[in-house]
Amino acid sequence: MERKQGPGLQADQTDQKKSGKRTIPLREGLFVMPSRPGEKPRLLGSRCRGCGKTTFPPRSVCSECYGEDLERVPLSAKGQLYTYTIIGYPAPGLTAPYAIGYVDLAEGVRVFSILTEWDQKGLKVGMEVELVLDKFREDKEGNEILTYKFRPLQEGRER
Protein backbone atom coordinates (compact mmCIF):
# COMPACT_ATOMS: atom_id res chain seq x y z
CA MET A 1 0.00 0.00 0.00
CA GLU A 2 1.32 3.38 -0.92
CA ARG A 3 1.65 5.47 2.21
CA LYS A 4 3.11 8.95 2.39
CA GLN A 5 4.98 10.27 5.35
CA GLY A 6 3.61 13.43 6.86
CA PRO A 7 4.50 15.45 9.95
CA GLY A 8 4.08 13.35 13.07
CA LEU A 9 3.29 10.08 11.24
CA GLN A 10 4.74 6.84 12.53
CA ALA A 11 4.04 4.20 9.87
CA ASP A 12 5.35 1.14 11.70
CA GLN A 13 2.76 -1.56 11.18
CA THR A 14 4.56 -4.09 13.40
CA ASP A 15 4.25 -1.75 16.39
CA GLN A 16 0.59 -1.26 15.60
CA LYS A 17 -0.12 -4.98 15.55
CA LYS A 18 1.66 -5.46 18.84
CA SER A 19 -0.25 -2.72 20.60
CA GLY A 20 -3.61 -3.85 19.19
CA LYS A 21 -4.23 -0.54 17.43
CA ARG A 22 -6.02 -0.62 14.12
CA THR A 23 -6.12 1.43 10.97
CA ILE A 24 -9.65 2.61 10.27
CA PRO A 25 -10.81 4.42 7.15
CA LEU A 26 -12.30 7.88 7.70
CA ARG A 27 -15.56 6.48 6.34
CA GLU A 28 -16.42 3.13 4.75
CA GLY A 29 -16.79 2.91 1.01
CA LEU A 30 -14.97 6.08 -0.02
CA PHE A 31 -11.72 4.60 -1.32
CA VAL A 32 -10.06 1.32 -2.30
CA MET A 33 -6.61 0.40 -1.11
CA PRO A 34 -4.28 -0.95 -3.81
CA SER A 35 -4.14 -4.76 -3.83
CA ARG A 36 -0.93 -5.15 -5.89
CA PRO A 37 2.48 -3.45 -5.54
CA GLY A 38 2.71 -0.32 -7.68
CA GLU A 39 -1.07 0.01 -7.90
CA LYS A 40 -2.45 3.35 -6.85
CA PRO A 41 -5.27 3.90 -4.36
CA ARG A 42 -8.54 5.07 -5.89
CA LEU A 43 -11.56 6.97 -4.67
CA LEU A 44 -14.95 5.31 -5.11
CA GLY A 45 -17.72 7.22 -6.78
CA SER A 46 -21.21 6.13 -7.69
CA ARG A 47 -22.27 5.95 -11.33
CA CYS A 48 -25.88 5.82 -12.38
CA ARG A 49 -26.53 2.91 -14.73
CA GLY A 50 -29.49 4.81 -16.10
CA CYS A 51 -27.97 8.14 -17.13
CA GLY A 52 -24.24 7.76 -16.47
CA LYS A 53 -23.97 10.61 -13.93
CA THR A 54 -21.02 10.02 -11.61
CA THR A 55 -20.70 11.61 -8.18
CA PHE A 56 -18.46 11.57 -5.15
CA PRO A 57 -19.14 10.74 -2.40
CA PRO A 58 -21.32 7.81 -3.51
CA ARG A 59 -25.09 8.37 -3.45
CA SER A 60 -28.09 6.06 -3.14
CA VAL A 61 -30.31 8.03 -5.51
CA CYS A 62 -29.09 9.59 -8.74
CA SER A 63 -29.00 13.38 -8.52
CA GLU A 64 -29.83 13.74 -12.21
CA CYS A 65 -32.54 11.17 -12.97
CA TYR A 66 -33.61 9.98 -9.50
CA GLY A 67 -32.71 6.42 -10.53
CA GLU A 68 -31.75 3.95 -7.80
CA ASP A 69 -29.59 1.67 -9.96
CA LEU A 70 -26.13 2.97 -9.04
CA GLU A 71 -22.79 1.15 -9.17
CA ARG A 72 -19.57 1.87 -7.32
CA VAL A 73 -16.76 2.89 -9.67
CA PRO A 74 -13.11 3.72 -9.00
CA LEU A 75 -12.27 7.30 -9.98
CA SER A 76 -9.15 8.75 -11.61
CA ALA A 77 -6.13 8.89 -9.34
CA LYS A 78 -5.00 12.22 -10.76
CA GLY A 79 -6.79 15.51 -11.12
CA GLN A 80 -6.55 19.27 -11.31
CA LEU A 81 -6.57 21.60 -8.33
CA TYR A 82 -9.66 23.80 -8.83
CA THR A 83 -9.05 25.91 -5.73
CA TYR A 84 -7.48 25.65 -2.29
CA THR A 85 -6.82 27.42 0.97
CA ILE A 86 -4.36 27.12 3.82
CA ILE A 87 -6.20 27.20 7.10
CA GLY A 88 -4.97 29.27 10.00
CA TYR A 89 -7.97 28.89 12.34
CA PRO A 90 -8.40 25.10 12.43
CA ALA A 91 -11.57 23.04 12.65
CA PRO A 92 -12.13 21.51 16.13
CA GLY A 93 -9.57 18.81 16.92
CA LEU A 94 -7.15 19.72 14.14
CA THR A 95 -3.85 21.64 14.20
CA ALA A 96 -3.16 24.54 11.85
CA PRO A 97 -1.74 25.20 9.40
CA TYR A 98 -3.19 22.64 7.04
CA ALA A 99 -4.31 22.86 3.43
CA ILE A 100 -7.57 21.79 1.82
CA GLY A 101 -8.90 22.15 -1.68
CA TYR A 102 -11.21 20.96 -4.40
CA VAL A 103 -9.81 18.58 -7.01
CA ASP A 104 -11.46 18.05 -10.39
CA LEU A 105 -11.38 14.51 -11.76
CA ALA A 106 -11.92 13.47 -15.37
CA GLU A 107 -15.24 11.78 -14.54
CA GLY A 108 -16.80 15.21 -14.02
CA VAL A 109 -16.47 14.92 -10.28
CA ARG A 110 -15.10 17.54 -7.90
CA VAL A 111 -13.63 16.18 -4.68
CA PHE A 112 -13.04 18.06 -1.46
CA SER A 113 -9.76 16.88 -0.02
CA ILE A 114 -6.99 17.53 2.42
CA LEU A 115 -3.80 18.44 0.56
CA THR A 116 -0.42 17.05 1.54
CA GLU A 117 3.21 18.05 0.77
CA TRP A 118 1.92 21.56 0.08
CA ASP A 119 4.54 23.24 2.21
CA GLN A 120 7.35 21.60 0.25
CA LYS A 121 5.95 21.93 -3.25
CA GLY A 122 3.70 24.99 -3.05
CA LEU A 123 0.10 25.34 -4.27
CA LYS A 124 -1.28 26.91 -7.43
CA VAL A 125 -4.76 26.87 -8.93
CA GLY A 126 -4.79 24.51 -11.91
CA MET A 127 -1.85 22.36 -10.85
CA GLU A 128 -1.91 18.58 -11.35
CA VAL A 129 -2.35 16.59 -8.17
CA GLU A 130 -2.50 12.88 -7.36
CA LEU A 131 -4.34 10.82 -4.77
CA VAL A 132 -2.57 9.23 -1.84
CA LEU A 133 -3.80 7.55 1.31
CA ASP A 134 -2.41 8.91 4.53
CA LYS A 135 -3.00 9.15 8.24
CA PHE A 136 -5.54 11.78 9.14
CA ARG A 137 -5.39 11.64 12.93
CA GLU A 138 -5.87 9.19 15.80
CA ASP A 139 -9.17 8.39 17.44
CA LYS A 140 -9.77 8.25 21.20
CA GLU A 141 -8.47 4.67 21.42
CA GLY A 142 -5.29 5.52 19.54
CA ASN A 143 -6.35 3.80 16.31
CA GLU A 144 -5.09 5.47 13.18
CA ILE A 145 -7.73 7.06 11.00
CA LEU A 146 -6.83 6.71 7.34
CA THR A 147 -8.03 9.16 4.73
CA TYR A 148 -7.38 10.25 1.18
CA LYS A 149 -5.28 13.28 0.35
CA PHE A 150 -3.98 14.86 -2.83
CA ARG A 151 -0.39 15.97 -3.36
CA PRO A 152 1.09 18.25 -6.02
CA LEU A 153 2.73 16.47 -8.96
CA GLN A 154 4.67 19.60 -9.82
CA GLU A 155 6.09 22.58 -8.02
CA GLY A 156 4.13 25.81 -8.09
CA ARG A 157 3.40 28.80 -5.98
CA GLU A 158 0.64 31.36 -6.42
CA ARG A 159 2.78 34.48 -6.25
Added chain:
Amino acid sequence: MRDVFVIGVGMTRLGKFPEVSMPDLARKAFVDAVKDAGIKPKEIEASFIGHVRQPGQGAMLGQRIMREVGVTGIPVLNVENICSSGSSAIWAASGFIASGQFDLAVVIGVEQLSILGKGVIPPRQEDLEGLQGATLPSYFAMVARRHMFEYGTTIEQLALVSIKNHRNGCLNPYAQFQKEVTYEEICNAPMVADPLTVLHCCPTGDGAAVAILASERIAKRVSSSPIRLAASVLKSGTYEGGWRDLTTNDQTRRASQEAYRIAGIGPEDLDLIELHDCFTIAEIYHYENLGLCKRGEGGRFIEEGKSELSGKVPVNPSGGLLAKGHPLGATGVAQVVEVVWQLRGQAGKRQVEKARVGLTHCLGGVIDGLDLGACTINILKR
Protein backbone atom coordinates in the same frame (compact mmCIF):
# COMPACT_ATOMS: atom_id res chain seq x y z
CA MET B 1 -52.25 37.53 -2.51
CA ARG B 2 -52.54 40.68 -0.42
CA ASP B 3 -49.92 43.37 0.07
CA VAL B 4 -47.71 43.13 3.15
CA PHE B 5 -46.28 46.10 5.03
CA VAL B 6 -43.58 46.57 7.66
CA ILE B 7 -45.12 48.95 10.17
CA GLY B 8 -42.67 48.82 13.08
CA VAL B 9 -39.02 48.00 13.64
CA GLY B 10 -36.53 47.90 16.47
CA MET B 11 -33.19 46.39 17.31
CA THR B 12 -30.58 46.25 20.05
CA ARG B 13 -27.04 47.32 19.43
CA LEU B 14 -25.12 44.27 18.21
CA GLY B 15 -22.07 43.19 20.19
CA LYS B 16 -21.07 40.84 23.00
CA PHE B 17 -23.57 40.66 25.85
CA PRO B 18 -23.02 37.32 27.59
CA GLU B 19 -24.66 38.57 30.78
CA VAL B 20 -28.03 39.29 29.13
CA SER B 21 -30.40 36.41 28.29
CA MET B 22 -31.78 35.95 24.79
CA PRO B 23 -35.38 36.57 25.83
CA ASP B 24 -34.18 39.84 27.41
CA LEU B 25 -32.36 40.89 24.23
CA ALA B 26 -35.47 40.10 22.21
CA ARG B 27 -37.75 41.90 24.66
CA LYS B 28 -35.81 45.16 24.31
CA ALA B 29 -36.11 45.12 20.53
CA PHE B 30 -39.74 44.00 20.73
CA VAL B 31 -40.75 46.92 22.96
CA ASP B 32 -39.10 49.39 20.57
CA ALA B 33 -40.77 47.86 17.53
CA VAL B 34 -44.23 47.82 19.08
CA LYS B 35 -43.88 51.48 20.07
CA ASP B 36 -42.60 52.29 16.59
CA ALA B 37 -45.59 50.54 15.02
CA GLY B 38 -48.15 52.25 17.22
CA ILE B 39 -50.01 49.01 17.94
CA LYS B 40 -50.93 47.20 21.15
CA PRO B 41 -48.99 43.96 21.77
CA LYS B 42 -52.21 42.01 22.26
CA GLU B 43 -53.19 42.76 18.64
CA ILE B 44 -50.37 40.53 17.41
CA GLU B 45 -51.83 37.37 15.90
CA ALA B 46 -48.72 35.28 15.24
CA SER B 47 -45.04 35.27 16.09
CA PHE B 48 -42.09 34.05 14.00
CA ILE B 49 -38.70 33.69 15.68
CA GLY B 50 -35.55 33.46 13.60
CA HIS B 51 -32.84 31.75 15.61
CA VAL B 52 -30.17 29.07 15.21
CA ARG B 53 -30.60 26.69 18.08
CA GLN B 54 -27.19 26.24 19.66
CA PRO B 55 -26.23 23.35 21.93
CA GLY B 56 -27.35 23.97 25.51
CA GLN B 57 -29.67 26.82 24.65
CA GLY B 58 -32.88 24.79 24.75
CA ALA B 59 -35.85 24.46 22.44
CA MET B 60 -38.81 26.77 21.90
CA LEU B 61 -36.96 30.03 22.30
CA GLY B 62 -39.89 31.76 20.59
CA GLN B 63 -42.35 30.72 23.26
CA ARG B 64 -39.94 31.79 26.00
CA ILE B 65 -39.58 35.21 24.40
CA MET B 66 -43.32 35.67 23.97
CA ARG B 67 -43.75 34.76 27.63
CA GLU B 68 -41.32 37.56 28.54
CA VAL B 69 -43.12 40.14 26.43
CA GLY B 70 -46.48 39.04 27.76
CA VAL B 71 -48.10 37.89 24.52
CA THR B 72 -48.92 34.21 24.85
CA GLY B 73 -51.38 31.73 23.37
CA ILE B 74 -50.95 32.85 19.76
CA PRO B 75 -49.20 30.68 17.14
CA VAL B 76 -45.41 30.77 17.52
CA LEU B 77 -43.07 29.32 14.92
CA ASN B 78 -39.34 28.89 15.55
CA VAL B 79 -37.52 29.25 12.23
CA GLU B 80 -34.00 27.92 11.67
CA ASN B 81 -32.08 28.44 8.43
CA ILE B 82 -28.62 29.19 9.85
CA CYS B 83 -27.59 32.74 8.87
CA SER B 84 -30.87 33.15 6.99
CA SER B 85 -33.06 32.30 9.99
CA GLY B 86 -34.28 35.87 10.58
CA SER B 87 -34.98 36.64 6.96
CA SER B 88 -36.66 33.26 6.51
CA ALA B 89 -38.89 34.15 9.48
CA ILE B 90 -39.84 37.33 7.61
CA TRP B 91 -40.54 35.26 4.50
CA ALA B 92 -42.76 32.92 6.51
CA ALA B 93 -44.66 35.74 8.24
CA SER B 94 -45.21 37.63 4.99
CA GLY B 95 -46.69 34.53 3.38
CA PHE B 96 -49.25 34.11 6.15
CA ILE B 97 -50.29 37.76 5.88
CA ALA B 98 -50.34 37.79 2.08
CA SER B 99 -52.57 34.73 2.03
CA GLY B 100 -55.03 36.35 4.42
CA GLN B 101 -54.57 34.12 7.44
CA PHE B 102 -53.26 36.90 9.69
CA ASP B 103 -53.35 40.70 9.64
CA LEU B 104 -50.56 41.36 12.13
CA ALA B 105 -47.46 39.33 12.92
CA VAL B 106 -44.22 39.95 14.73
CA VAL B 107 -40.87 38.65 13.49
CA ILE B 108 -38.08 38.42 16.04
CA GLY B 109 -34.51 37.58 15.08
CA VAL B 110 -32.16 36.86 17.97
CA GLU B 111 -28.86 35.16 18.66
CA GLN B 112 -26.30 34.95 21.40
CA LEU B 113 -22.96 33.53 20.30
CA SER B 114 -20.74 35.16 22.96
CA ILE B 115 -21.56 32.45 25.48
CA LEU B 116 -20.41 29.71 23.13
CA GLY B 117 -16.71 30.57 23.19
CA LYS B 118 -14.21 31.53 20.51
CA GLY B 119 -13.41 30.06 17.15
CA VAL B 120 -14.93 29.40 13.76
CA ILE B 121 -18.41 27.94 13.32
CA PRO B 122 -17.75 24.57 11.67
CA PRO B 123 -20.09 22.64 9.37
CA ARG B 124 -22.00 19.74 10.85
CA GLN B 125 -19.84 16.69 11.56
CA GLU B 126 -21.82 14.33 9.31
CA ASP B 127 -20.65 16.45 6.39
CA LEU B 128 -17.65 14.79 4.80
CA GLU B 129 -15.99 18.16 4.26
CA GLY B 130 -16.47 19.19 7.87
CA LEU B 131 -15.00 15.89 9.03
CA GLN B 132 -11.86 16.60 7.03
CA GLY B 133 -11.28 20.09 8.34
CA ALA B 134 -13.45 22.42 6.30
CA THR B 135 -14.67 25.54 8.09
CA LEU B 136 -17.08 28.25 6.98
CA PRO B 137 -14.27 30.73 6.28
CA SER B 138 -12.35 28.05 4.35
CA TYR B 139 -15.20 27.73 1.87
CA PHE B 140 -15.19 31.45 1.13
CA ALA B 141 -11.40 31.52 1.10
CA MET B 142 -11.55 28.98 -1.72
CA VAL B 143 -14.18 31.06 -3.51
CA ALA B 144 -11.83 34.04 -3.22
CA ARG B 145 -8.85 32.07 -4.55
CA ARG B 146 -10.80 30.91 -7.60
CA HIS B 147 -12.34 34.36 -8.20
CA MET B 148 -8.85 35.85 -8.12
CA PHE B 149 -7.64 33.19 -10.56
CA GLU B 150 -10.50 33.58 -13.06
CA TYR B 151 -11.10 37.34 -12.93
CA GLY B 152 -7.93 38.87 -11.55
CA THR B 153 -9.74 40.08 -8.43
CA THR B 154 -7.11 41.37 -6.02
CA ILE B 155 -6.59 41.24 -2.28
CA GLU B 156 -6.72 45.04 -2.31
CA GLN B 157 -10.21 44.95 -3.80
CA LEU B 158 -11.33 42.46 -1.16
CA ALA B 159 -9.90 44.70 1.56
CA LEU B 160 -11.88 47.68 0.21
CA VAL B 161 -15.06 45.91 1.33
CA SER B 162 -13.81 45.72 4.90
CA ILE B 163 -12.61 49.34 4.81
CA LYS B 164 -15.95 50.60 3.43
CA ASN B 165 -18.12 48.63 5.82
CA HIS B 166 -16.08 49.53 8.90
CA ARG B 167 -16.29 53.16 7.87
CA ASN B 168 -20.08 52.88 7.54
CA GLY B 169 -20.22 51.14 10.91
CA CYS B 170 -18.76 54.25 12.52
CA LEU B 171 -21.93 56.08 11.50
CA ASN B 172 -24.26 53.41 12.93
CA PRO B 173 -24.91 53.52 16.70
CA TYR B 174 -26.20 49.92 16.49
CA ALA B 175 -23.04 48.50 14.95
CA GLN B 176 -20.78 46.14 16.90
CA PHE B 177 -17.64 47.86 15.54
CA GLN B 178 -17.49 51.61 15.28
CA LYS B 179 -13.85 52.01 14.31
CA GLU B 180 -12.27 52.33 10.90
CA VAL B 181 -9.70 49.81 9.69
CA THR B 182 -6.74 50.42 7.39
CA TYR B 183 -5.37 48.23 4.61
CA GLU B 184 -2.27 47.52 6.72
CA GLU B 185 -4.36 46.42 9.69
CA ILE B 186 -6.37 44.11 7.45
CA CYS B 187 -3.24 42.51 5.99
CA ASN B 188 -1.50 42.13 9.34
CA ALA B 189 -4.46 40.61 11.15
CA PRO B 190 -4.27 36.86 11.93
CA MET B 191 -4.88 34.58 8.92
CA VAL B 192 -8.11 32.61 9.24
CA ALA B 193 -7.95 30.84 5.87
CA ASP B 194 -5.65 32.18 3.19
CA PRO B 195 -6.22 34.83 1.80
CA LEU B 196 -8.80 35.88 4.40
CA THR B 197 -7.51 37.42 7.61
CA VAL B 198 -9.74 38.07 10.60
CA LEU B 199 -10.63 41.51 9.22
CA HIS B 200 -11.98 39.91 6.04
CA CYS B 201 -14.44 37.95 8.19
CA CYS B 202 -17.58 38.96 10.04
CA PRO B 203 -17.48 38.66 13.85
CA THR B 204 -19.60 36.53 16.13
CA GLY B 205 -21.84 38.40 18.51
CA ASP B 206 -25.22 38.87 20.11
CA GLY B 207 -28.28 40.92 19.41
CA ALA B 208 -31.94 41.06 18.50
CA ALA B 209 -33.97 42.73 15.79
CA VAL B 210 -37.73 42.89 15.40
CA ALA B 211 -40.03 43.72 12.50
CA ILE B 212 -43.79 43.97 12.72
CA LEU B 213 -45.61 42.98 9.56
CA ALA B 214 -49.18 43.91 8.76
CA SER B 215 -51.87 43.83 6.12
CA GLU B 216 -52.88 47.01 4.33
CA ARG B 217 -55.88 47.54 6.60
CA ILE B 218 -53.70 47.85 9.71
CA ALA B 219 -50.83 49.57 7.91
CA LYS B 220 -53.06 52.42 6.69
CA ARG B 221 -54.47 52.79 10.21
CA VAL B 222 -51.04 53.40 11.78
CA SER B 223 -49.17 55.24 9.04
CA SER B 224 -49.82 57.57 6.13
CA SER B 225 -46.91 56.10 4.15
CA PRO B 226 -46.20 52.59 5.33
CA ILE B 227 -43.23 50.68 3.90
CA ARG B 228 -44.36 47.83 1.64
CA LEU B 229 -42.65 44.46 1.50
CA ALA B 230 -42.82 44.25 -2.27
CA ALA B 231 -41.20 40.81 -2.51
CA SER B 232 -39.94 38.09 -0.18
CA VAL B 233 -38.26 35.09 -1.78
CA LEU B 234 -36.51 32.08 -0.26
CA LYS B 235 -34.44 29.55 -2.20
CA SER B 236 -32.23 26.61 -1.21
CA GLY B 237 -29.05 25.59 -2.96
CA THR B 238 -29.29 23.00 -5.70
CA TYR B 239 -27.28 19.81 -5.37
CA GLU B 240 -24.38 19.53 -7.76
CA GLY B 241 -22.07 16.52 -7.47
CA GLY B 242 -19.90 17.65 -10.34
CA TRP B 243 -18.09 20.81 -11.26
CA ARG B 244 -20.00 23.69 -9.73
CA ASP B 245 -18.75 27.14 -10.59
CA LEU B 246 -17.66 28.49 -7.22
CA THR B 247 -17.16 32.03 -8.51
CA THR B 248 -20.90 32.63 -8.65
CA ASN B 249 -23.79 31.95 -6.30
CA ASP B 250 -26.60 30.44 -8.26
CA GLN B 251 -29.22 30.62 -5.54
CA THR B 252 -28.66 34.35 -5.01
CA ARG B 253 -29.15 34.84 -8.74
CA ARG B 254 -32.32 32.74 -8.78
CA ALA B 255 -33.78 34.30 -5.65
CA SER B 256 -33.02 37.89 -6.66
CA GLN B 257 -34.30 37.48 -10.22
CA GLU B 258 -37.58 36.15 -8.90
CA ALA B 259 -37.78 38.96 -6.33
CA TYR B 260 -37.14 41.62 -8.99
CA ARG B 261 -39.90 40.10 -11.13
CA ILE B 262 -42.39 40.02 -8.25
CA ALA B 263 -41.55 43.58 -7.18
CA GLY B 264 -41.64 44.83 -10.77
CA ILE B 265 -38.14 46.30 -10.68
CA GLY B 266 -34.60 45.61 -11.86
CA PRO B 267 -31.28 45.91 -9.98
CA GLU B 268 -30.82 49.36 -11.53
CA ASP B 269 -33.87 50.58 -9.54
CA LEU B 270 -32.34 49.84 -6.16
CA ASP B 271 -31.41 52.83 -3.99
CA LEU B 272 -29.64 50.74 -1.37
CA ILE B 273 -28.79 47.15 -0.51
CA GLU B 274 -28.07 45.32 2.71
CA LEU B 275 -26.32 42.16 1.52
CA HIS B 276 -24.67 39.21 3.18
CA ASP B 277 -21.02 40.23 3.56
CA CYS B 278 -20.07 37.34 5.83
CA PHE B 279 -16.62 37.67 4.21
CA THR B 280 -15.22 40.38 1.97
CA ILE B 281 -15.25 38.09 -1.08
CA ALA B 282 -18.95 37.45 -0.46
CA GLU B 283 -19.82 41.11 -0.98
CA ILE B 284 -17.70 41.24 -4.13
CA TYR B 285 -19.36 38.30 -5.81
CA HIS B 286 -22.84 39.24 -4.62
CA TYR B 287 -22.56 42.50 -6.56
CA GLU B 288 -22.41 40.16 -9.57
CA ASN B 289 -25.01 37.68 -8.27
CA LEU B 290 -27.52 40.47 -7.63
CA GLY B 291 -27.03 41.84 -11.12
CA LEU B 292 -25.35 45.12 -10.14
CA CYS B 293 -22.48 44.37 -12.51
CA LYS B 294 -21.26 41.65 -14.86
CA ARG B 295 -19.59 38.39 -13.81
CA GLY B 296 -16.06 39.02 -12.65
CA GLU B 297 -16.52 42.79 -12.34
CA GLY B 298 -17.22 42.84 -8.61
CA GLY B 299 -13.72 43.96 -7.68
CA ARG B 300 -13.86 46.83 -10.14
CA PHE B 301 -17.35 47.80 -8.88
CA ILE B 302 -16.10 48.63 -5.41
CA GLU B 303 -12.83 50.05 -6.66
CA GLU B 304 -14.80 52.63 -8.66
CA GLY B 305 -16.70 53.66 -5.53
CA LYS B 306 -20.08 52.48 -6.80
CA SER B 307 -21.09 50.78 -3.52
CA GLU B 308 -19.96 53.60 -1.23
CA LEU B 309 -22.48 55.51 0.87
CA SER B 310 -22.20 58.31 -1.69
CA GLY B 311 -22.02 55.93 -4.63
CA LYS B 312 -24.36 54.72 -7.35
CA VAL B 313 -25.96 52.07 -5.11
CA PRO B 314 -24.85 52.15 -1.47
CA VAL B 315 -24.21 48.62 -0.22
CA ASN B 316 -24.32 47.90 3.50
CA PRO B 317 -24.77 51.47 4.75
CA SER B 318 -25.30 49.88 8.19
CA GLY B 319 -21.76 48.51 8.19
CA GLY B 320 -22.92 45.10 7.01
CA LEU B 321 -22.13 41.86 8.75
CA LEU B 322 -18.45 42.81 8.80
CA ALA B 323 -18.85 45.87 11.02
CA LYS B 324 -22.45 45.90 12.24
CA GLY B 325 -22.13 42.26 13.32
CA HIS B 326 -23.72 38.92 12.63
CA PRO B 327 -25.74 37.38 15.45
CA LEU B 328 -27.05 34.70 13.12
CA GLY B 329 -30.81 34.77 13.67
CA ALA B 330 -30.93 38.53 14.17
CA THR B 331 -29.14 39.46 10.96
CA GLY B 332 -31.92 38.92 8.42
CA VAL B 333 -34.31 41.01 10.48
CA ALA B 334 -31.66 43.65 11.25
CA GLN B 335 -31.15 44.11 7.49
CA VAL B 336 -34.88 44.82 7.09
CA VAL B 337 -34.77 47.20 10.09
CA GLU B 338 -31.97 49.16 8.40
CA VAL B 339 -33.74 49.38 5.06
CA VAL B 340 -36.98 50.52 6.72
CA TRP B 341 -35.09 53.25 8.60
CA GLN B 342 -33.40 54.30 5.37
CA LEU B 343 -36.66 54.43 3.42
CA ARG B 344 -38.26 56.52 6.17
CA GLY B 345 -35.33 58.95 6.30
CA GLN B 346 -34.47 57.87 9.85
CA ALA B 347 -30.93 56.58 9.26
CA GLY B 348 -29.11 59.56 10.75
CA LYS B 349 -25.52 60.11 9.65
CA ARG B 350 -25.57 57.12 7.28
CA GLN B 351 -28.75 58.20 5.49
CA VAL B 352 -28.87 57.36 1.78
CA GLU B 353 -30.30 60.30 -0.15
CA LYS B 354 -33.81 59.89 -1.55
CA ALA B 355 -34.06 56.20 -0.66
CA ARG B 356 -37.26 54.74 -2.11
CA VAL B 357 -36.42 51.10 -2.90
CA GLY B 358 -34.17 48.81 -0.87
CA LEU B 359 -33.16 45.17 -1.02
CA THR B 360 -31.96 42.81 1.71
CA HIS B 361 -30.03 39.66 0.87
CA CYS B 362 -29.33 37.01 3.46
CA LEU B 363 -27.50 33.77 2.73
CA GLY B 364 -26.75 30.97 5.10
CA GLY B 365 -25.14 27.61 5.54
CA VAL B 366 -22.39 25.71 3.79
CA ILE B 367 -23.62 22.18 3.10
CA ASP B 368 -21.69 19.50 1.18
CA GLY B 369 -22.73 19.46 -2.43
CA LEU B 370 -25.19 22.32 -2.17
CA ASP B 371 -24.40 25.86 -3.19
CA LEU B 372 -25.28 27.20 0.22
CA GLY B 373 -28.28 26.35 2.35
CA ALA B 374 -30.77 29.20 2.25
CA CYS B 375 -30.96 32.52 0.44
CA THR B 376 -33.65 35.07 1.25
CA ILE B 377 -34.27 38.27 -0.66
CA ASN B 378 -36.63 40.95 0.64
CA ILE B 379 -37.46 44.05 -1.39
CA LEU B 380 -38.99 47.05 0.36
CA LYS B 381 -40.56 50.10 -1.22
CA ARG B 382 -41.70 53.45 0.12
